Structure formats: structure tokens, C-alpha cells
Amino acid sequence: MPITREMLKAFLGVADTLSVSATAKALGVGKSIVSKRVAQLEDAVGATLFARSTRRVVLTPAGEIYAVHARRALDALGDGEEEVRALRSALSGRLRVTAPVSWGQRVLARRVPEFLKTHPEIEFDLQLADRITDIAFERFDIALRWSTTAPAPELVCTPVAQVRWVMVASPEYLHTHGQPRGPGALSEHACLAYWRDAQDAAWTLTQGRRVQKVKVPNRYHVDNPEAVTEAAMAGLGIALVPTYVCQGALDDGRLLPVLPQWTPRTRFGTEITAVTTPERLRVARNRSFIRFLQQDEAA
Template identity: 30%
Template sequence: MTSNKLFDGIVIFTQVVKSGGFSAAAESMGHSSSYVSKEINKLEARLGVRLLNRTTRSIGLTPEGEAYYQQCQQLMVDAEQAVELITQHDVDPKGRLKISSPIGFANSYLQPILSEYMQRYPNVSLELDLNDRRVDVVAEGYDLAIRAALQLEESSLICRKIFSCKGYTVASKAYISRHGRPHHPQELSRHHCLCYSNHKTPGRWQYKDSEGDPIQVDVRQKVLSNNAEIQLALTLSGHGICRLPKFYMTDALASGQLEILFPALPAPEIDVYVVYPSRKHLSPKVRAFIDLVVEKIPPTVLAEDASEK
């Protein structure tokens, strides 16, 4: 028997037994009596045994039918429990939630959100991958990932924008003291630049002038790294100039450890997204986390950034 035929007729068979006849089963399932009878005949033919003894007034299970019915009942219970497990939206989230997030975003925003999520939903366990690497959400089994990008690449993933922040080109006072302050992006070709290797063109930095026209410069790559935390640390130590989203540098900018270069030029806007495999049948644990992130991320991020422009 082929596997795609294995469960054919089971639902109708169990309903016939529960209802005590073809007509009652047909009425409860919205079928005709003849359809139900034909499906039972096909099931018996496929199994090679008679399951039901029929008279004009009643039906009865054969010994083989009794044994088969007991197993079918268990299958139906198991199937209903499986459906209930993954489709209930009115129960507390449960299971393991696997998340990928950039380190800087996690440090700036996720810590209190994760703490509250665990308090609200104690039946969920978390698996966190805090890494700037662009993970394959589906192939690596992530429930969701957080991504920051100037422009999110096309994919089959569902994305939900959390907020936008500014990206700044920055240097430390020590670096500026030793190497001078560049006043235009084209001057970066003569400076030490710390580049982010996860970008498609890490050594080509894009800007816009005050009229909105593009400026493109091929910078001198002093350090190429896939980790923004390392870039920030080396920049703070005076080893070069880097470009990062504001959420990586909030404290360093507030304390004056870093200076924003080219303040007269429009700062690029970096969008932060939650991405996940599918909107359809979204599990309660994922839905609850996304809702909490949207609830807790400060709505003033854009306004604060705009005031600094």
C-alpha cells in the first residue's frame, strides 16, 4: 500500500462507527449516503478485509473492523492533538525560540525585551545567536532574525520593519588629532578606514550631497572585519574611521568619544527589520516576540536622529 493512500477513508470509517450507520455519518459530515458507502467499500478493498457487517437496519464491526477501529481512534486523537499544538493562538507560547540578531542591536535594545519576554512566557526557552553574520533563516532553522540594512535584499522571507535610525561616519578625537579631519567623503581615500565585510562592496562608501546627488568613494581599507563591535573598538582606539548605525555608538557619541564626520551631508537611513519564514500559521511564540519588540522599541528613535541631523 502506498503511503499517500494510507489514511484514505479513516475519517469516514470512524464517523460511520461513531454514528451507528451510513446515513447518520453522511448527515454529520455533509456527504451523501452513497458517497460514504463507496468510500467504505474502497477502504475495505484496499485493506483486503471486511470491516463492517451491514444489514438493512444496522451495521456492526467485524473482529478485524474492531481492531482497526481502535487503532483509527488513536490516530484521530493524535492528529487532533498535533493540530491543536501548532494552531492554538489563545494559549501561552511554548517551545524553543531561535533568534539571530546583530550584537550592537542586542546590546542596545534586546536585553530588556528578552527579559520581559521570558517573564511573560515562561514555557518558552531561548536560543540566541548574537552575530553580525547574515544567517540563512530557513536552512539554519531560525524562527526569526533581526537585520539592519540600507536596503533589504529581495527574498522569500517575510519582513516587518521595526524602526529606522541614522548611519554615521565617525572618528575619535585621537585619530583626528594625528591624521586630520576629512571635510569631504572623497578625502577618505587618503585615510585609514575600517570596513564591514558583510556589505556587498565594503570598500566603496556611498554618500549624497546636499542636493541629493550621489557621492561614491573607494576608501582605503585599513581593516576589513565582519564584526561591528571590533570596528567600533578600533575606532575608539584611534586606528581609523568607520561607518556604523547609531545604535552601535549611542554611548560613544553621547560621551564625545566619537565625532560625526561630514555633518552637513544627509546621513543615510538604516532600516531595522524582523524577518521570518512565513506569515501563514505564525506560531504563538514568534508572534508574541515580534509584538513585544514592536511594543518596546522606542518610537522616538527617528525623531532623536532627525534632531541630530
């Protein structure tokens, strides 16, 4: 016998209330119907889910385990139905989003028009800022943030894009100063970093299980990776920047990779996450936009 939603509802109702009568009243059916559906479910799973006596009903160990999965199954069915309903009706309303400046300019701004063409009835309000916004107070639906930004416990975080960091320099700089022989040699070079804090004066590089931290000289302090990339192309030194900023220059040879066998580890992390409240996540247009961002290739 196939397991039905009605069986699951009856089972979970009794599991929550430990009462057939209360479950029957909540579902608007007779007690015999609830008992029959629970018995059918027990036959279907091949296990006794309740221990029954004349006075009480309690979950068996098998029933406790199955209740967890039954609840997930009902939730998944509900989510699926809501998404199908959203497909049948056009998404609409205002969507307010905030994002880091550089990633917003280089990646997000390229993707938003595609989303708006797909959903012409949505109004999009985008604010690019590197500060951490209070999304509830400032009435944002979604804040796109670096993955290392610790959110408040009541917020929901969903990874939406990968970010890869690289070290690069101009051909002219490397021709004059040479490629570093290893991470330690970076201390002998002019280095350029996306600078916001004193800890950015040291670079952490990994290679497999090897981790090496190097204090690098930095005579150009700037909190914008676009400016760092421009300085590298001008031959001022070796830059540590995300690939979404420098990929074009790498492709056409204006910049060359430095120590490509080593992976930089920055305090900004390797992901952009969508941060929102549980209430805003239940809004179809917000969920749709988050899923849309997840479909993109690594940034």
C-alpha cells in the same frame, strides 16, 4: 442597518461559489436566509452587489470592489479575536530566533529579558550568527536580518528596528588630521569600515538628492563593527559604523561625528527585519515577539 459578520459571510460565500444553495449548505442555514442577508447588505451599502437571473448569479462591478474590502474586514475581525484570546491565555512554548552578532549583542540581548519577564512561560533559544540561515531547515521561528538580505519568496518579512549609520573619529585623530572638508576628502584620511566585501572599500554618502561615492583607504579590514569602533577610539582613523555600537562613545566624547550633514548609505540597509514562514507567523508567541520588537525606539 449595521453591517454584520453574517451578512459578509453570506455575501462572500455567494461571491466565491456563485451559488446561493452552495453557500447555504456551507453556512448551515437555509437559502432564504442567505438571500435575506445579501439583500440586507445591499441595502446597507446602497448598491447592487449581484446581477441575478433564473439560472445564475454574478458579481456586479460594485460587488467585485466590495468583495475585496469585505474579505479584508473579515480577516481583520478574525485576527483581532485571536489576539484578544492570546491576551486572556498565557503565551507558552519555545521560541527559536537567530540574529546578526553585533545587533544581537547590543540591541536584542538588552530587550529579550523584558519580553521573557512579560511572558514567563516562554522558552527562548537565541543564536547569534552573521551567516544567512535556512530557517525552515534549521527550525528557527524567526530570523532577524539586515533589510538588504533578499529572502526567499515564500518567506514573510516585517521591519522591526531602524538602524542609523554614522562616521565617527576620536578627538585625538581629528585634532591631528582635521575634519574632512567634504566627502571627497575622505580619500586623504585613514578610514575604518565594517568590512565583508570588496565593495566596502568605497563609501556612499547622501545629502538630500546629492549622492557621492568615495573610494577610501582602509588598512584595517574587520567584519565586526565592535572592533571597528574600538579602532576608532584608539585613534586609528574615521569609522563608518551603526549608532547602536558607538552611541555611548559619542555621548561621553570618546568619539566625535564626522561630516554629520552627510548620511552614509551602506549595503546593509537601514532596517532590521523579522523573517519567518507564513505558518510560523500564525503562532501567537511569534507574532507577539515581532510586535514587541516593533515597539522599541530606533536602534
